[in-house]
Amino acid sequence: MIESAPPISLRHITRRFGPVVANDDVSLELAPGEIHGLVGENGAGKSTLMRVLYGLLQPDSGTIEVAGRAVRIHSPAAAMRLGLGMVHQHFMLVDSLTVAENVTLGREPLGALGSYSPAAAEREVAALAARHGLPVDPGARIETLSVGAQQRVEILKALYHGARVLILDEPTAVLTPQEVDDLFRVLRELQAQGTTIVLITHKLAEVTALAQRVTVMRAGRVVGGGAIAEHPVERMAELMVGHAIPPLHARAHHEECVPLLRVRLLDVLDDRGLQAVKRASFEVHSGEIVGLAGVEGNGQHELVECLAGLRRAQHGDILIADRDCTALTARGRAAAGLAHIPSDRLRRGLVPEMTLAENLVLGRQREPDAGHGPLLPRRALEARAAGVLAEYDVRPPEPGRQARQLSGGNQQKLIAARELSRGAAVVLAAHPTRGVDLGAIAFLHQRLLRERDAGRAVLLVSSELSEILALSDRIFVMYEGRLVHETRPAETDERTLGLHMTGRRGAVAP
Numbered sequence: 001m002i003e004s005a006p007p008i009s010l011r012h013i014t015r016r017f018g019p020v021v022a023n024d025d026v027s028l029e030l031a032p033g034e035i036h037g038l039v040g041e042n043g044a045g046k047s048t049l050m051r052v053l054y055g056l057l058q059p060d061s062g063t064i065e066v067a068g069r070a071v072r073i074h075s076p077a078a079a080m081r082l083g084l085g086m087v088h089q090h091f092m093l094v095d096s097l098t099v100a101e102n103v104t105l106g107r108e109p110l111g112a113l114g115s116y117s118p119a120a121a122e123r124e125v126a127a128l129a130a131r132h133g134l135p136v137d138p139g140a141r142i143e144t145l146s147v148g149a150q151q152r153v154e155i156l157k158a159l160y161h162g163a164r165v166l167i168l169d170e171p172t173a174v175l176t177p178q179e180v181d182d183l184f185r186v187l188r189e190l191q192a193q194g195t196t197i198v199l200i201t202h203k204l205a206e207v208t209a210l211a212q213r214v215t216v217m218r219a220g221r222v223v224g225g226g227a228i229a230e231h232p233v234e235r236m237a238e239l240m241v242g243h244a245i246p247p248l249h250a251r252a253h254h255e256e257c258v259p260l261l262r263v264r265l266l267d268v269l270d271d272r273g274l275q276a277v278k279r280a281s282f283e284v285h286s287g288e289i290v291g292l293a294g295v296e297g298n299g300q301h302e303l304v305e306c307l308a309g310l311r312r313a314q315h316g317d318i319l320i321a322d323r324d325c326t327a328l329t330a331r332g333r334a335a336a337g338l339a340h341i342p343s344d345r346l347r348r349g350l351v352p353e354m355t356l357a358e359n360l361v362l363g364r365q366r367e368p369d370a371g372h373g374p375l376l377p378r379r380a381l382e383a384r385a386a387g388v389l390a391e392y393d394v395r396p397p398e399p400g401r402q403a404r405q406l407s408g409g410n411q412q413k414l415i416a417a418r419e420l421s422r423g424a425a426v427v428l429a430a431h432p433t434r435g436v437d438l439g440a441i442a443f444l445h446q447r448l449l450r451e452r453d454a455g456r457a458v459l460l461v462s463s464e465l466s467e468i469l470a471l472s473d474r475i476f477v478m479y480e481g482r483l484v485h486e487t488r489p490a491e492t493d494e495r496t497l498g499l500h501m502t503g504r505r506g507a508v509a510p
């Protein structure tokens, strides 16, 4: 028998962080078995609302009803008991444990002797995975898994703990088109079994494809929503930002051809000492954006870290504007003309405890135009920061606020602001728009095109194929550590790239 999901009402939820009202009198109804899209700009309050529902945050006021009963959800454990599950924007798995250990954590199956039985856990997880069509290896350690596989583990974990209402916070931001198709198939099957699903996403087409209803948030409030049929993509976008979004400008073409970044026969090892990049050779010219497409875990991460000076090259060399930088540190490369927007914003891009103003001069303290870092009077630093924050639309644009208080997308904008405002010859942009909203994506895309038009060399690494296709002059596909395919946007499409990315296509497209 199918046990159907309970109806859920969030009524008049308000949640403040100091002066910021992250949720301002928000009400939301989740009908049993529906897929409900939750959209809004960066910082609109989507994650906050769902963290309140999942017991990670307590509301300042407002009530929650599950199956018609008022409840207090003090913790995620309490949420799980009510049948709620959540897959977070930043995964929360324990890297050093296995899939089965992560899935069963907190409700471990016991063996014959009454103690934790790894074999029993793996069997149960394998059965659950098979039942839901979520392929995983129960014995594998999390740290060895691709992002797509880690996400399947998160979903299995929620299901193992009995979730009938599944909250997914930007689940497709890190997936390939094929993985997105697989995820959608799983979500539709879960829905068919009566599960309610909340889908937070910046990709409005996904809402159209999956959801029956949508709620649009802006600046902490619900500004609209209802049946999908009455909310085409343009309508959702308009509600989100409060005005229509201009299309990407056609670009002025550059014919210049000076190689600013030259990579020759590069070998790089991963954290486990395995060869992650194998004999990579390529150039990026001035006035050119080169897109690097690939499924996460095929060496792009190690390649980018090596180019940025954060990981040693085993073999080969790296030239920035004709200067051999292979032996330089990250700081040395920055001085030689390299800007780096890292994919892992929390670990590499920001110091969460420092202020926005401090983060904006991070790593630039020795550059002449940055003044003298710590010696520069705080007020001058903050005044300059305020201008950059406004230009890049970082919200709230308060230089003295700690970076950890920004929403995910606004943290990304902060890093882009720092790296793109320094006039470096070579820009290394790794997943520059991951987790940012439509308006900010359009803005960051314009900025990257502007860098290119100013004669810079841009290497764009992205798992977002639409982004690679829209911005790149040339595209490389990376698969199992090698550059296996070179093409141009006009000569390819998402499906073809996706096939090369998964090794299912030889070197030549038909």
Ligand SMILES: Nc1ncnc2c1ncn2[C@@H]1O[C@H](COP(=O)(O)OP(=O)(O)OP(=O)(O)O)[C@@H](O)[C@H]1O
Pocket: 017, 020, 021, 022, 040, 041, 042, 043, 044, 045, 046, 047, 048, 049, 089, 395, 396, 404, 405, 406, 407, 408, 409, 410, 435, 436, 437
């Ligand atoms: N722990 C916190 N401390 C202070 N402010 C916070 C905290 N968490 C969220 N905020 C603020 O609350 C607001 C809403 O943030 P939230 O993370 O809910 O946005 P979001 O809609 O999920 O955005 P994104 O699309 O960027 O993930 C933002 O202004 C953010 O800066």
Ligand SMILES: [Mg+2]
Pocket: 046, 047, 048, 089, 169, 407, 408
């Ligand atoms: Mg969020």
